[in-house]
Amino acid sequence: MNKKTLISIAITCSLLFGANLFAQTNLTKPSAKVQSMIDKYKLQVVDYNYAKAKVAKGTRNSAKALFIDARPNKKYKAGTIPSALNIPDTEYSKYVTQLKDVSKNKEIIVFCGGWKCGKSPKVGNMLKKDGFTNVKLYQAGEPEWTKRNYKEVDIAVVKGAQAKNAAVIMDARPYKMYLKETIPGAISIPDTKMSELKGRFPVHQGQKIITFCGGYKCGKSHKLAKKLLSLGYRDVSVFAGGMPVWIETGLATTKSASKIATKKDAPKKPTMTKNGAKIGSDEGSIDGEWLYSFIKKGNVPSFIQIVDVTAPEEYKSGHIKGSINIPAEPLKAKELYAKLPKDKTIVFNCTAGGRSIDAWTKLKDAGIDISEIFYFDANVDCKGTDCKIEVNEPIE
Template structure:
């Protein structure tokens, strides 16, 4: 009997040790600032498998926990984990009202732009302060998620894809419903006929695919998306709002085509008056253009990269020639006055979220941002050696 107890204790000790080591290994991937926030607020970290199980069929109704994306709204709309709601750390007081009717004991999982992103632990700590008792972190966040699974996108993304013919649009509802009305340009692959019709998907596994069905409560699109991921497709999205949201926006369907607007659109210039190449999204610099200049050490002298992350993150590594101003520490006036004069300014961070917020802070305060931009990219630097992955624009 004693021997059995001893063995059981040994096994339990081993399991606990493994969990501790795993936890420490996870935290070791984070910046010192994020580690400090996690430890200070005693936040439990969960992994991809845990989140995948929690979201179940991908809809808010099927998820056993509430997922909270702590990044800016523009980032959330572009790509998020299925079933998530958006509560940016900078707009917490305005957006937390989404949880006003929720049980304080309901499990909540907060995420943002990866291991070096401090937004998720900040929002998690604020939720705990407001009395929510079961708050966890998926600190690997959106970057890891989209490497391993499909993402959820907003109306703005599928609208741009349809206009630019840049993605395969798939209606997962029954074929009879597809015939009655669908988003113009879509193909029909009902979830119930998926195995039979799987050959209709492209051979190229990198092809961009957006799937939708009958709205936020419909799980058919999520079922198709999961199947495609299991088959090795890399760029799979679900437009959870589906046909109802598309119609509410008065966009064209096969039943009611919207009259074409013949008004000539004003063409946006390619470069600013000082030679900075515009990105597609408002306020952004052309990411590939800037990246090519950084790689070749040819960043023009009239352009100043301003790293808006915390000083410890900047010290660990940054783009060569960048200066450091932690934007979130200052109000718009203070921040603006700290920027170099007679320079074109480009904000950067680790995943694009904080740089976008820095730009929005100045724009919302009515400062002239015509020669101020943000760099939308995932950036990981050691010293001045940086791995940079430019994020795809929305439009």
């Protein structure tokens, strides 16, 4: 056997090993627990290409199926599949009223925070119990969609990006409408002039971009978002509420002054807890980057206790080093609070942030003192105590 052949075999083995390792650490099918729920509720799972075809042009009136985001409202606001409505599994009865005029045979595709997330099969089952006959799951959900396509964001995201100058905001309406009134700081990129105005696009393809136009039925912002993706931009969102929602909220435009209190008028939020933890900008959150900096070094402050709220089998398969497991979902607020260590700053965590938010909200709604209780808004994928963590960007 000659030298070239040996090198070729070595490279092939290396690639095969790498692919196998990647497959082991990147879930591409439901976890055992989620699969058992899917089987029990007899739900069909669809893939990305199927979901993409059903999203169609991206607007609520053009989508070929009704998409339902089963995650907490905060996660939905931060970024969802275009056209989706929000029905959190923990607040189903409150949010399902949105479907009062929807035909029972309408195709509905439910999703949540990925392969390990059980919220979508739960909501799918609830919808079936309510008489909806064509319910499917896009179980890869928001994580896969966001990596491969543009997402839809709430007005809170746009306000935050505008205040921090953290995104390029693009008005996809005709130039005359832009001149008449627009969001302060937005640039004009009419969907009919995209090719002519490519020179106005950001130099760096990783730049955060938010497009908008004339509201939920307007497809211009979606066309612009798709064009940006085709050119290689990776962080593209659509503010589907657009100009109508911005004006209805009373926010300042290039034509009118703000009708609500400015940030300077609003009372300042505390930035640190009594124990010394750094508070995040979103209500109830710990500052994700601050906490992650300690987790990476393996020296989380002694006054902080990370509480993993996932099921015991999930915790056993992988968790942040030093965390303890208290499965929060089956517990009532007082039961959950009774199990928490006292005289510590509590930080809830899970795999994608949704169940952590649910646990924190449960305590808040029960009137429990949450001044030293927070959630860690991050995607956490652990094998043992070796964790890959991606901190989610705050809304505000």
